[in-house]
Amino acid sequence: SQQGEEDPQALSIQEGENATMNCSYKTSINNLQWYRQNSGRGLVHLILIRSNEREKHSGRLRVTLDTSKKSSSLLITASRAADTASYFCATDARQGAQKLVFGQGTRLTINP
Amino acid sequence: EAGVAQSPRYKIIEKRQSVAFWCNPISGHATLYWYQQILGQGPKLLIQFQNNGVVDDSQLPKDRFSAERLKGVDSTLKIQPAKLEDSAVYLCASSPMTGTRGEQYFGPGTRLTVT
Numbered sequence: 001s002q003q004g005e006e007d008p009q010a011l012s013i014q015e016g017e018n019a020t021m022n023c024s025y026k027t028s029i030n031n032l033q034w035y036r037q038n039s040g041r042g043l044v045h046l047i048l049i050r051s052n053e054r055e056k057h058s059g060r061l062r063v064t065l066d067t068s069k070k071s072s073s074l075l076i077t078a079s080r081a082a083d084t085a086s087y088f089c090a091t092d093a094r095q096g097a098q099k100l101v102f103g104q105g106t107r108l109t110i111n112p
Numbered sequence: 113e114a115g116v117a118q119s120p121r122y123k124i125i126e127k128r129q130s131v132a133f134w135c136n137p138i139s140g141h142a143t144l145y146w147y148q149q150i151l152g153q154g155p156k157l158l159i160q161f162q163n164n165g166v167v168d169d170s171q172l173p174k175d176r177f178s179a180e181r182l183k184g185v186d187s188t189l190k191i192q193p194a195k196l197e198d199s200a201v202y203l204c205a206s207s208p209m210t211g212t213r214g215e216q217y218f219g220p221g222t223r224l225t226v227t
Binding site: 030031033042043044045048088090098099100101102103104105 | 152153154155156157160167168203205213214215216217218219220221
């Protein structure tokens, strides 16, 4: 079963605007990871945030984690055409087998 | 460093036929994963190896799927016999960390079409 659910399922914005994607999950986690997938480079890891962290930055990416609401958000600032891709959150549940469970993804389109 | 290698990149077979996929992880990575990604969905873990031992195969349809990791390096995933619903991209990933403590590095995937 899918642990994480991304929202929205699809997002279309103009180049230069900011894009925000959200992920909600059901059970307590050890960490949450964001991945990007496009046809050119396949599935690529973006950021890992641990359950005791609230915010992390990497270049134009900012990830927040709210464990009380069981949710995370990914913000991409000053979007570029190359950011067009599907974005997935993946959670590592604290209980049970150690494995990543991916959500359905958000399809982001950056319009020039 | 070289990335995760997978072959073939594409495969088309008829239902009830057999197929095998190969994966060569990043050198030195102890953990290897096989995922199935159906169009429009996120990847689903099929099996996870640590060195050459199986850590998790709870979502592997064992009546038709099998996987092995010889000598803790390369791995093969086999489907026998294939069904129409097996049409998907099969992704191999590796990680230098055990379990899910770190990021995973994905290969380009094998796109399987079952007709």
